[in-house]
Amino acid sequence: MKYKIFTIFILFFILTSKSFALVSVDITRGNLDPLPTAISDFYLDPKLGDNIKKLQLESKIPELIQNNLSRSGLFFALEKKSFIQRPEPAHNKPRFEDWIFIKTQVLVTGKISLEKEDRLRVEFKLWDVVSATELSALAFYTTPDNWRRVSHMISDKIYERLTGEKGYFDSRIIYVSETGTKVDKKKRLAVMDQDGYGVKYLTLGNELVLTPRFSPTSQHVTYMSYFRNLPRVYLLNIETGIQDLVGDFPGMTFAPRFSPDGKKIIMSFAQEGNSDIYTMDIKTRVVEKLTDHPSIDTSPSYSPDGSYITFNSDRSGFQQIYTMKSDGTNIKRISFGEGLYGTPVWSPRGDLIAFTKLYRNKFYIGVMRSDGSGERLLTENYYQEAPSWAPNGRVLIFYRETPSDSSGRGGGAKLWSIDLTGYNERLILTPTDASDPSWSGLLSGK
């Protein structure tokens, strides 16, 4: 169960960079007019050996970048066959009129050459075609088998340069893979790149596992397992495969998440019919009780600076969203709309809380400000829940189920994403049915 984290060296940083782009993408509104973008095949240094040439990275890297940018909904990728200029001259100095002619506004070019044995130098340039300027250029050094990672990092650089916000492509999703029938489901932890590639299974499916969540460093995962029929919170190092029980407490422990510094796990303890919220320091194993109420308090999530916690409670008689200070004081109800509210998760930007809402037998994914104002429902369906934020706080991933028929057929869970704007809803393909997705932070850090 080893998961190797690749190292990538960025030796050149920003070869050239002009501070004001003429093209830019506004991601604060639903983007109904995506930016026409041409992603040229990269120029492959002819001196490269056949073992590298046969990988066809000169077209695979641009394809992956194109898939990322297109899926963001912000870019419209022009067809390769319409391109007039060849990759090498385009990378050296584009003939901008050729690209304007096919209605390109932004052009991406690149070059792949050998740094030394078995190490590639992958360089890209981003061009503003309309103003005929180079916006940015960057080179990455890596082994050939790591080309996907490099493509995601290039995608992030392009996204960042054009939107002014961090990207989210160099990240992963952990989720629960589901197989079997509804009354006898096999659930396994699975992890994949954010675009659905490279699925790896982290547990065998011998016991029920639920609600995995990444640590801020993305190497650890906390989740719930029914190992030996004891529903408890576990910690898993996805690099080493080592699993740890998070304290042996009486009763059920569930709904775990990491604190933003990665030092604590916040979760619910259920004992004698009462669920309260606790934290446990991972190193010292010191446990702190944060809520003390004879209602169900669960689904806790920290604010990104760690000073507040949002959670779900039925202390008013039915499920609503609350916030409190991270020491458990100053508890405030923030959801007051009609219906039931659950699974609050604080945005990595700090301003919004995403949630699940049940109203008149429909399920919604929505967002509200952390004081409860400005509620906005993004998507309505038969059943969907458990939103998780992309690292830049612009996209949410969640799972959706369809109704099953009277014999229990149908009803499989799938992963979906939607932009904060409520647009660009997309199915994320997985080899099996999938639920409980959780997005990692950016793998390359901030």
Place this chain on the structure above:
Amino acid sequence: MLFNNLSKVTLALVVTLFLGACATQQATTTTTTKSDDAYTGTETVKFLADGVPDRVFFSTNKSDLTSAATTTLAKQASYLKANPTLNIVLEGHADERGTREYNLALGERRAIAAKNYLTSNGVAANRIKVISYGKEKPANPASNVLAWSQNRRTVTIKTN
């Protein structure tokens, strides 16, 4: 899709005091959830022994015991007292129309409600283990009102 203007619905606010053996008594306000939709049939029911049903059913989002539930649990208590070497697991379950984490807590609350009834009727607490499965193990896999009512349940299982 934005739904800022969901049409208003008049809420009948009914304040119910939970009475009984449950340890989590509290004032409860119900709104859109029905409080009388506990399953009363026998379709999914199995038996611990002749005339002793293995499960009891709950209303949506509720963990208080209906009169049908206490009748069943009273039979279970008599049976367990007559067979003092038997130990049991009480499984708590919820229907699929709720968030996973809340349902885990709700299943636990239901299992404890059943356990508290048994212990207050003379069954030793150390003979009873509880486990909540939330919505993970439906008895009826269909997505309809009947199935959901059959899935909001606790099931008593002999462990020896």
